[in-house]
Amino acid sequence: MATTLNEHIVTSYEDELTNLNKIISEMGGMVEQAITEGASALLKLDHQQAQDVRQFDKRIDEIQQRINDAAVSIIARRQPMAADLRMVVTAIQVANDLERTGDMAKQLAKRALQIESLNLAPKFYNGVKHMKDLVARQLQAALDAYLTRDSKAAIDVCSRDDEVDAIYNSLFRELLTYMMEDPRNITQCTHLLFCAKSLERVGDHATNIAEAAYYLETGRHLGADEQQRQPR
C-alpha cells in the first residue's frame, strides 16, 4: 500500500521533511515508553518510577514544541504541496495526539502516587494490565502505520478500537462489581476506573493517529471512506 515518493530537487527540503518524520518517530518512542512506565508505576506502585514519568512528560511537551516549530517553518519557507502538505499538517496533528497521550501517562503516574498507601488487591489489576497492553499495541501500530505510510495498517488500527472500548466496558462493570461487593473497595476502584478511562483515551488518540496516517497516504478521510464502503 505504502508508496515511495521520489526525492525533491532541493535536497535541503528533503532533509527537513525527513527530519520532521524523525522527530515524530522519536516522540512516538518516548510516548510509548511513558505509557509503559506509567502503567508499570501504577501496577507496581513504584514511587520513583511515577515521579520519573511526571518529569518525562516535560520532555514530551518540549519535543511537541519542536515538531510544531519545524512544521511551521516548513510551511513558511517551503510552501509544501499535496503529499508534503499532508505530511506537515498531519505531523502537527500526530504530535498533538502524542502529547495528549503523554498527558495520559502522567495521569497514570499521578494515580500511582495517590493510591500507593491503599494496598490494592492484585485481582483488581488484571483488567487494567490487559487494557494497557492492548492500547500500547494500538499506539505502536498506529505510529508504524503513520511512519511507513501504510493505509491498510491504519484501517486495521481503527477497526480494533472497538476492542478497546469493549474491554473498557467490561472493566467498568468488573470494577463496579467489586465496589458493590465491598464499599471499602470504592476508593481504589474509582482510581482504577479513572486509569482505565485514561487508557481508553490513549486508544482514541491511537485511532486519531491511524486516521492521520490514512489521510497522509490517501488524501481522503477514513471516516468518509468507511461510510461509503458500508452504506446503511
Place this chain on the structure above:
Amino acid sequence: MAAQNIADVKGRTEELASVVSAARRKDYIFAIIGVLVLIISMGMLVALLYDLFVDGIPRLSWDFLTSFPSRRPANAGILSAWVGTSLVMLVTACLAIPVGVMAGLYLEEYAPKNWLTDIIEINVSNLAGVPSIIYGLLALGLFVYILGLGRTVLVAGMVLALLILPVVIVATREAVRSIPVALKEGAYGIGADKWQTMWHYIIPAARPGILTGAIVGLSRAIGETAPVITIGALTFIAFLPPAPVQGTPPFVNFDWLSAPFTVMPIQMFNWISRPQEAFHVNAAATGVILLAMSLMMNAIAIWIRYRLRRAHKS
C-alpha cells in the same frame, strides 16, 4: 424565468455579434484598399522592368561587356563604365564603411549625452535626406577646385562615400541599439571594460545589421548619377584606368585612383540623350546590368545576414 434569461443572453449575443461583424467589415474594406494600392505600385514597377528587359536583354552579349563606347551603336560597349563603377564602389566602400561604423559606434556608445551630440545626431539624420546633387556641388568645390584632386575615381568615391555615410552611421547605431541590454550588461557584469565589451560582444552581435546597412548604402551609391556628373565625370572614355593589381612588386598600384573615369549611370544618361534608337537599346542593356549588380549586392547582404544570424543563434 429561465426562458427570460435565455432571451436576455440571446439579445446580448446578437448585440455583440453586430459589433464584431462591423469590426470585420472594416478590416475587409481596408484589406481591399491595401491590395489595390499594392497592385498599382507593383504593376508600375513590373511594367518598368518589363520594358527595360524587353529592350535591353537581346542586346546583351559578351562583346557588349568587353567593348569600349563607340560612335556606332552596334560596336559600343560598357567596359569602361562597369570597370569605373566597380572601382568607384571600391573606394566608396573603403571610405564609408570604416568611417561610418566608427562614427556610429562612437555616437552610440562613447559620446557623452549632451547638446553637442544631440546636434550631431540631428544633423546625421538630416544629411541622409540632402539631395545628392548638393553633395556633387560640395565635391566639385572642395575636392576638385580647392584641393585640386581632379575629376578622378578617388573624388567620385569620396563624394559617394559622403553621400552614404549617414546611411551607414544610422544603420550602425540601429544595429548597436538593437543589441539586448542584457548582453551588454552581461559583458560588463563579468568585468569587461568598454573596449572588450565593444569588440568581443557588441560588434560581433551587431555585425549583421552593420553589414546590411553598409550594403544598402552601397547599392544606393551605385545608381547615383547627379553628384558624379556634377564633379564632371567624362561621358566617353575609350581606355581603362591602370589596374589596381599588377604582376610585378609591389603588386598593388594606386594610380587608378587619379585616373579619369566614367560610370554606368553616366553611360546610360549619355546614350539615352542621343537621337539614334539603337543607343537607347544600349542604354536599356546597361540598365539591366546596373540593376543586376545592385540586386546582387542586396542578395549578398541578405546572405551575409542570414549566415551570421545562424552562426549566432543556432
Place this chain on the structure above:
Amino acid sequence: MTDIAATASEFAAPEEAATVSAHTADASISIPHALRAEVRNLSFWYKEFQALKGIQLPIADRKVTALIGASGCGKSTLLRCFNRMHDLYAGNRYDGEIVLKPEGENIVSRSVDPILVRMRVGMVFQKPNPFPKSIYENVAAGLRIRGINKRSALDERVEQVLRQAALWNEVKDRLDSSAYDLSGGQQQRLCIARTLAPEPELILLDEPTSALDPIATAVIEELVDELRKNVTIIIVTHSMQQAARISDYCAFMHLGQLIEFGETEQMFTNPGNVKTQDYITGRFG
C-alpha cells in the same frame, strides 16, 4: 535656551530610538555571523529621483541574503549598486558606503574603478543572457577578460565550475556547441557558471528564476543551496516564497527604504514590522 534645547533632545532621543530600533536604521545591525560586506547609510539617485534612502544592511559571509519588496521598492537598484551597474548610465549618483569585508574598501566610492568592482562582484541577470558563443567560451569569458588564456588552465576551471553549477553532465559532450542550444534553465545555470568562474567575492542574483518554469526554478534553488557553502550570495526576488525557501537572511524594502532585516525564518513566521507582515501575508496596499 541651551536648557530647552537639551530637554528637547532628551525627549526626542528615546522616541527616535524606539521608531528605528531593532530592525532598521540604527548605525549597524548586528547579526551572529561574520560579514562579507556591509551597506552603510547608502542613498542612490537616478538623476533627481532618490531611489534608495539611507540603507543599512549587513551581508553575512557564505549565506544567502534575499532582498524582497513590491515592484519599484528599490531592491534591484540596491543589488545593482553592489557591482556598480548604475555607472553604465549617465546621471546616477551614490552616497554612502558599501564596504567589502574584511579589508573594508568602499566599492561605491568615486575613486574605485567600477570595472575592478565588477571583477570582484559577479552578477546573474533576470533573463538568461549567455553570450552568442560556445558553451565553453561562455564560461571562459570571464577568465579570458582577466588575461587567463592558457588552454589547460581554462579547461580545468571550465569543468570545475560547470560541475559546481550542476551542468557538467548535461553539456560535457557538446562544449563547443552554441550556448543558445541550451534550454532556459540550462542557460541560466550556464550564466551562473560564467559568474562563478573568476571566483567572485560576492554573487548577485537578480530575479534569476523569473523567466523559468517551476522545475528549472527548483534546480536553480538547489544550486543556490549548494553554492552557499562556499560563496556569499545576494538575491533579489519578486517571489517572497522563493526568498523564504532559499535565503538565510532577508531584507524587506519599501519605497527605497529598508523596512526590516532579519533571519528569514523569523521574517516569515513572525515579522517585526506591520508593513512586512502586510507584504508577506498579501495584505499590502
